[in-house]
Amino acid sequence: MTPDCSDDRLVERSRAGDHEAFRELVRRYEPVVASTVIGMLGQGADADDVGQETMIRFYRSLDRFAGRSSLKTYLTRIAINASLDALRRRRRFLQRFWSSGDDEPQPEPQDGVDISSRREVHGALRQLTPDHRAVVVLRLMHGYSTQETAELLNLPVGTVLSRLDRAKKRLAALLMVDDDDR
Amino acid sequence: MTDSHNERDKRLTDLLRDAAAGRFDAGFEHRVMRRLAGDGPFAESLFRSFRWIAVPAAAACLVLAVSNVVLTDMESTTVVEAMFGLPPVIGDLALYL
Structure with a gap:
C-alpha cells in the first residue's frame, strides 16, 4: 500500500x-x-x-x-x-x-517531551470532569475552533465557551500558570 | 479578554500541545487489525472483558479468606479449612454425611 x-x-x-x-x-x-x-x-x-x-x-x-x-x-x-x-x-x-x-x-513516560511536564499536564487534565476535559482536548490540544468543538460534541457554542473558561481557570490553577488578574 | 488572560491561554495551550501523546505503544495497527479479524488471543480478549471484575473479585476473595482465618478458632481446625470456611471433618460428621 x-x-x-x-x-x-x-x-x-x-x-x-x-x-x-x-x-x-x-x-x-x-x-x-x-x-x-x-x-x-x-x-x-x-x-x-x-x-x-x-x-x-x-x-x-x-x-x-x-x-x-x-x-x-x-x-x-x-x-x-x-x-x-x-x-x-x-x-x-x-x-x-x-x-x-x-x-x-x-500516565507513562514517552520519549521526546519532558516527562515531569507531561505527567503534570495529564494529572491536571484528570482533575477536570470528562465534559470539561473533552472541550479542552478538542479546543486546546487539537486546535479546533469553538464552533467546530460545539459541533463535534453536539453542544451549543455558549456551553462550550463556559466549559472552556472554567476548565482553563482550573488548569491554570493546577499547573500554576500565572494569571495576574486573579 | 485581558493581556494576562491571553498570555495564560497561550501558555496553557503550549503545555497541552507539548503533552499530547503522538502514538500508542508500538504495534497499535497490528492490534487493531487482529481485533478486526476477530482472531486475537483468547486470553487477551478474556482479560479485556473481565479486567474490571477480575482484580476486585480477587481482592474480595483474599479479604474473605483472611477474615475467615482471623475469625476462626484455630485450635479445632486447620488453616485451609478456616480459609474456605469449611467445618472440621470429624468422625461424627463423616458418619452423619
Whole structure:
C-alpha cells in the first residue's frame, strides 16, 4: 500500500474489503486518535483499548462516512465519544465497588517531551470532569475552533465557551500558570 | 479578554500541545487489525472483558479468606479449612454425611 495514496482512495478500498488499505488508514490516523484518547483517559492499557475500539467503530461505519467532514474530524468525533463511553463505564464500575479513589491510570513516560511536564499536564487534565476535559482536548490540544468543538460534541457554542473558561481557570490553577488578574 | 488572560491561554495551550501523546505503544495497527479479524488471543480478549471484575473479585476473595482465618478458632481446625470456611471433618460428621 503506497503511503501517498489519498484518504478517499483508501476509504473506498477499505469499503471494498481491502484490509491493507484500512491498515494504512489506521497507521495514518493513529496520532489523531492517540492524542484524543490519551488526553481523555491518560496513557495506559485502557486508552489503547479505546483507541482500538475507535478504529473498529470507524471500520464499521465506513459505509456511512459521506466525506462531509474531514477524516480527521470524523475520527476525532468517534474517539471522543468512545472515550466518554469508557469514562462513564469506569465511573459506574467504581461507584459500584469503591466509594472514592483515584480512578485514572497514571500516565507513562514517552520519549521526546519532558516527562515531569507531561505527567503534570495529564494529572491536571484528570482533575477536570470528562465534559470539561473533552472541550479542552478538542479546543486546546487539537486546535479546533469553538464552533467546530460545539459541533463535534453536539453542544451549543455558549456551553462550550463556559466549559472552556472554567476548565482553563482550573488548569491554570493546577499547573500554576500565572494569571495576574486573579 | 485581558493581556494576562491571553498570555495564560497561550501558555496553557503550549503545555497541552507539548503533552499530547503522538502514538500508542508500538504495534497499535497490528492490534487493531487482529481485533478486526476477530482472531486475537483468547486470553487477551478474556482479560479485556473481565479486567474490571477480575482484580476486585480477587481482592474480595483474599479479604474473605483472611477474615475467615482471623475469625476462626484455630485450635479445632486447620488453616485451609478456616480459609474456605469449611467445618472440621470429624468422625461424627463423616458418619452423619
